[in-house]
Amino acid sequence: MHENTALIRARIRRFVSERITPALYRSSSPLTMSAWEVPDEPVPFAEAMNQDFQPFETGTLWGKPWGTTWFHVTGVVPEEWSRFNNLDTRTEILVDLGFLSGQSGFQAEGLVYDPQGRIVKAVEPFNNYVPITAGPGGVVDVYIEAASNPDVGSDWSFQPTAVGDKATAGTDPIYRMRRMDIALLDRRVWQLDRDIWTLLGLMEELSADLPRTAEILRALEAMVDAMDPDDVSGTAELGRGILAPVLALPAYASAHRVVAVGHAHIDSAWLWPVRETIRKCARTFSNVLQLMDEDPNFIFACSSAQQYAWMKEHYPQLFERIRERAIEGRFVPVGGMWVESDTNMPGGEALARQLLAGKSFFMREFGVEPLEVWLPDSFGYTAAFPQIVAAAGSKYFLTQKISWNETNTMPHHTFNWEGIDGTRVFTHFPPVDTYNSVLSGEELARAQRQYAEKGASNVSLVPFGYGDGGGGPTREMLAAAERTESLEGSPRVSIATPRAFFETAEASYPHPPVWSGELYLEFHRGTYTSQAKTKSGNRRSEHLLREAELWATAATIRTGAEYPYDRIERAWQTVLLNQFHDILPGSSIAWVHQVAEESYAAVREELDDVIATALAALAGPDAGGSVVYNPSPFPVSGIPAFSAGVRAEASTPRVTPNGGGFVLENDAVRIEIDSRGLLVSLVDLGTGREAVPAGEPGNVLQLFRDTPTQWDAWDIDEHYQRNGVELLDADSVELVPEGTGSVAVRVTRSFGASTVSQELRLDADEPTLHISTSVDWHERQKLLKLAFPFDVHADRAASEIQFGHIYRPTHVNTSWDAARFETCAHRWVFAAEPGFGVAVANDSTYGHDIGRRTRADGGTTTMVRESLLRAPTFPDPTADQGVHVFHTSVGITPDVLSAAEAGYRLNLPLREAPGAAVAPVVTSENPAIVIEAVKLAEDRSGDVIVRLYEARGSKTTGAVAFGFPFAEVTETDILERASRRLAIDSNSEDGVRLTLRAFQLVTLRIARR
């Protein structure tokens, strides 16, 4: 046979685009439109429909950025359509709001209502039809709430844009209405179009030398030959008949099995504000429900309890329809978290609460407990997560984000993921490498080709449906799934739930490989630092919540005061929402971060009041004196953990001028600040050991060029290190007028358009230098780091993560080590050699890097740097501008536990208030058993919940005592349900004795008497 494959392929494609696509609708005619533009923020249907609608024509511009326009669409289904067979056609409204060429969810979208205010469906690019039940002569009458959201991402050139803030986005209309028709879909042509799409997609992926490839090509050619190009509708069945035999051939016996799960990744905020996400959810979910009505096999998985909660509050009718489908098992709550949060930065208790709040919502509303944690898109995964997942009663974990790694390829797609404490969770990375599949031949082939477990396991999951900005599955995708259920050359596709996938995968792969430790994303390393105010808002809120729960619990136990369940729950929900994987990471538009900062301010106000109310209750009506409350799990200034008392007397440290600088000294350390305001000496007076290498001062601000190749707010690229300056010159270095119990030096510097004022303080009772750094930041595309070189020989350094810490190498031996050039830490990092270490703690930064070099004298300098500020210009061109205050503490500490103590101390300062001494409600006798949360139970029974963990990284025993009468102590999971008794050795009169394995997380429930 002569070779003419390329010509045939081109001929088929032209036949599809010129003949079949135009024949999808047999007939159409324009509908009548009138419009009302909402003056500002969106309004409900009932309010909109009573407005004065003005006539509106196709071809007219509409919609300012972030605006809403309601279209009232009316007309009559043409009488002459009665000549068409009902089974072969379907009447639909066809809408083109002026859709851009890009993907759905990043531009104009609309939600369609009937005149009674019931939601029908949404209209978006690639899903722009509305089914109409009226027959010929019947009336058409709908309202469309159209959102003129700007395309912030545009062509992903990462140019600064003003459209991410309503105040600067402009008011000129940005869309032109192209089409508002009543139209008659030709079902036979549509089915033929789907047959061709699947076969073409499959053919493109198959090897050219396979008989199957040629068979498909010849069948498609025969179809084109047989059909009448001038009567596509009349010959569509003929064409389908020719393709039927090639579509009927079954899959290979060893074909890869794909479990396809309907999905819509809806970022809870990103290139749109939260208020738009609420509408996005309504639009996507209404599409899903409409599709479910038509296809009984369709299953859709949606994570994020928050998104369901929004529906319950703002779209109660839609929520009831979701509830029905959820109970039926087709609208599947998945993941069990409140939102798809970041997992690098949220604190341990916050990650626990993500699962507690999320799973509780699903169990309460639908009687369903998701067992999978579903985080396809978050930017790396903490090594603490396996234990937290298991402690919340979940079993499985899913993400695909690690496929975005710039340097290394993860060796597994299905594996056991092992956390810092040894807990293992069965984990799957969909090899399709997307959470927005359309079930194309290319994607299915990719899933099969890339699947790394071949030969041992043969099943993977493919989430399908338009996502990021929502949209979800379409009828075209369901048609693709139907055609690939068993199709020669294609993976076998079946639609099922995530749970069904995991059960199948686990059963078929009893001994999966193990990946131990964090799932570090070799990408998006700037997200630990961008939008510093959002970062500090999170950190402060987490600690205020902890304090509020602690003191409110104490007040309830000691005085019978009412526990503010609802106020605390609301504050948690705000904090959990803001941990969404584009808010806390700082990768959203300006609008999102402005709202986040406002909401953190409101949380602070609320919790300050909760705390003040609790402390007032504890003080009683006749509070005379003044005490300090210690919310830290460690004693501070002589005040035991979780108690109130009078600060121990301590002598004021000494300060001596020294060559333009100062020497600060207390009973534990001697600190030298030079005339440039730099830390040139830090000596432990107990051992005489110097921590600062000669000639390498600490407290050095370093300013780097920060121009990543792409994804500005997300990425710090390795090349930043090659263009930096040290800000060594000080404008002034002076003594701060003497305070009580402390001495301090103030240093001011200026650079570019920015200024820095630092206070370096030594307290009486602590071997620690406290540095408060206030930066008035007006740079663009710069990275500011605070550097501390230490004379410490450390092969690895510890960083605090949730409920523990991890060690990362300080060298770059392997490509995996080298790629980890910027890392996330919580309250502290710690670098040590046996018997001598240094801890650098912070109150609001997460980005760090810790490296080392060999000096001329042969010693090793370990360099610890905090990343304080960035100023990316996309997607928020004003990111990080303004005043920021960072607190850092630097101390010589013998071991990792003292580093943890420093971290708590810095983040949970003493609080002075009227009152008398208060005894702690719970005490841990062993400092390695750290109490992370004290609260009352979610079921509002009055039981006390205490969450604690082993913090040193070694097996330990110790007593935990309760300062109140109690009946029973049980171990529970994070959801506060009784679990196996693993940690409690024995009960005693005043508490329990525990044995904890390294980093073990334990939740205790104490029934009060």
Ligand SMILES: [Zn+2]
């Ligand atoms: Zn996302």
